[in-house]
Structures are given as structure tokens and as C-alpha cells.
Amino acid sequence: MPRAQSEVFIAASPEEVWALISDLERGPEWSVVTLQCEITSAGPPDVGCTYRSVSKFAASKIATEHEIVEWDPPDGMVTRVIKGAESTVRWTCERQAGGTLLAMSNEFAVPAALPGLITDKLAQQVTETLAKELARIKEVVEKSEGGNHGPSTQGSDAE
Secondary structure, three states: OOOOEEEEEEOHHHHHHHHHHOOOOOOOHHHOEEOOOOOOOOOOOOOOOEEEEEEOOOOEEEEEEEEEEEEEEOOOOEEEEOOOOOEEEEEEEEEOOOOEEEEEEEOOOOOOOOOOHHHHHHHHHHHHHHHHHHHHHHHHHHHOOOOOOOOOOOOOOOO
């Protein structure tokens, strides 16, 4: 499966970053593709929690259902799509001097008939989307905390 990943340094504690990314219904505030996100299970987010999101893809809106499969505040979480295109997203918040290194990766399925070159290009596009989303998270967290702006890095890994 192709894998896209990106990371960014945020001048805020992991707890401050976690407060934003773990509030699933705030996804549209920072996501460049998510239009709506709604928790569909009882109780607060944790392992087993489910949620539904509506995202834009090209000129279409796509609804997907997700489940949290790992939940480790404020260090990270893993979610997977349970209805819709197969995808697993991993978030990690690593405490560093002066802030947090936030990393996000998305491992996703593509139709077997797609040539490798197209799959690689798709992974690159997903990596660019992740980088944009992490930049928005950085902006939201640092603005709300009055933090200073640290360096950012981006990376990709298409398999």
C-alpha cells in the first residue's frame, strides 16, 4: 500500500497540539479536505470510538466512516477507515525542546490496476495534502497559544 507522510515543528507542548487534533469535530478547522466530522459513537474519543467525515475530492463529496484503533494522549493516535476507501492514519506528537514535532502518515489502498507511476504520484499528492494540513494545525495551535514559529520539515515515503 502507498504511504504518505509529513511532519512539522510546532512551538507548543504536545498537550496543546493534542487538544486540537484529538477534538475530531474540529477537523474542518484545519483540514484542507474535510468538510464535516461527527462522532457517531457514545462517549469521548478513545479506542473503538467511531466518527463520520465528509471530504472533498476533486468535484465530489465523499462520506467515510472511521474508527480509532490506538489512542495514547498526548503522544498519538491511529484511525482507520471502516467504510469507504481503505486508509489508516497515524498521528504522533513528540516532545522536543521548545515544542512538539507533529507527524502524520496515511497508508492507503489503491486499485490494483493502477500503474506504479500513478500510485507514486497519488502518494506524492497525499503527502502534499498532509503537509498543508500540518501547516494549518501549526498556525491554529501557535496562534491560540501565542507561541513563536519554529522550523518545519516535510517528508514523503511512497511504497
